[in-house]
Amino acid sequence: MEIRNTPALKTERLILRRFRKEDIPALYAIYSDREVNTYLPWHPLASYQEAERLFAEYAAFYRQPRGYRYAVCLKTDDIPIGYVHLSLEEAHDLGYGLSREFWRRGITAEAARAVAEQAKRDGAPFITATHDINNPRSGGVMRALGMRYQYTYREQWQPKNIPVTFRLYQLNLDGNEERVYWKYWERYADHYIEKI
Numbered sequence: 001m002e003i004r005n006t007p008a009l010k011t012e013r014l015i016l017r018r019f020r021k022e023d024i025p026a027l028y029a030i031y032s033d034r035e036v037n038t039y040l041p042w043h044p045l046a047s048y049q050e051a052e053r054l055f056a057e058y059a060a061f062y063r064q065p066r067g068y069r070y071a072v073c074l075k076t077d078d079i080p081i082g083y084v085h086l087s088l089e090e091a092h093d094l095g096y097g098l099s100r101e102f103w104r105r106g107i108t109a110e111a112a113r114a115v116a117e118q119a120k121r122d123g124a125p126f127i128t129a130t131h132d133i134n135n136p137r138s139g140g141v142m143r144a145l146g147m148r149y150q151y152t153y154r155e156q157w158q159p160k161n162i163p164v165t166f167r168l169y170q171l172n173l174d175g176n177e178e179r180v181y182w183k184y185w186e187r188y189a190d191h192y193i194e195k196i
Contacts, residue, residue: 004065004066004122005061005062005064005065005066005067006018006062006067006068006069006070007118009070009114009115009118010075010114011110011111011113011114012110013074013075013107013110014072014073014074014075014107014110014111014114015073015074015075015078016070016071016072016073016084016111016114016115017070017071017073017078018058018062018069018070018071019055019058019059019069019071019080019083020071021055021059023055023071023079023080024048024051024052024055025051026071026079026080026081027051027054027055027058027080028045028048028050028051029099030080030081030082030083030097030098030099031044031045031050031051031054031097032044032045032046032051033099033100035100036097036098036099036100037097038135039131039132039134039135039138040095040097041157041158041159041160042159042160043159043160066088067088068084068085068086068088068115068118068119069083069085070083070084070085070111070115071083072084072096072098072107072108072111081098081099081101081102081107082096082097082098082099082102082107082108082111083096083097084096084108084111084112084115086115086116086119086124086127090181090183091128091181091183091184092119092124092125092126092127092128093127093128093129093130094112094115094116094127094128094129095129096108096111096112096141103137106144108141109141109144109145112141112145113144113145116145116171116173119173120173120174124173125172125173125174125176125179126170126171126172126173126174126176126179126181127147127170127171127173128168128169128170128171128181129142129147129168129169129170130166130167130168130169130184131166131167131169132164132165132166133152133165133166133167139167139169142169143169145171146171147169147170147171148169148170148171149167149168149169149194149196150168150169150170150180150181150193151167151168151180151184151185151191151192151193152165152166152167152168152191152192152193152194153165153166153168153184153185153187153188153190153191153192154166154188154190154191155184155187155188166184167194167196168181168184
């Protein structure tokens with residue numbers, strides 16, 4: 001894959017770009033909201049200082065030659081209202097979060113679609129995404145992207161250290177529709193295929 005680090009993207013309503021230092025208040029607002037972070041792996045931020053440390057992690061990431069970690073901004077004001085990440089690890093895992101006031105407007109799917117299209121242009125063979133079965137709206141985002149359900153598995157999720165049952169979705173970007181990313185199935189003994 002020939003990937004630059006977080007190239008700026010635009011959609012009909014959105015600008016997807018790197019987080020900047022002046023975005024720390026927006027980072028804090030997104031990552032400190034308990035409801036927004038209920039189904040995400042990390043604990044909500046407890047202080048502005050934690051938001052500053054999180055921004056430092058983004059800044060370090062952006063110094064790497066490759067990757068996708070986007071601030072999702074409306075074109076109207078270019079202020080972050082969410083984020084989309086795509087891992088370059090083996091699973092090519094897609095993750096996202098969005099401020100509550102912007103839920104149910106198709107913004108997450110619009111942003112994630114732009115990132116998936118960039119990944120395809122850059123030669124990524126596929127992307128995966130998982131959602132907690134108690135968060136079916138996230139699965140709706142995955143289906144809106146054309147992702148297909150593959151299987152369900154249960155793991156002890158870190159760092160929250162809670163048992164979570166996940167559904168794995170996959171979108172093959174290179175035309176190989178037979179490919180399934182089986183590593184989570186193999187790693188976790190409690191797994192099965194649902195009729196969805």
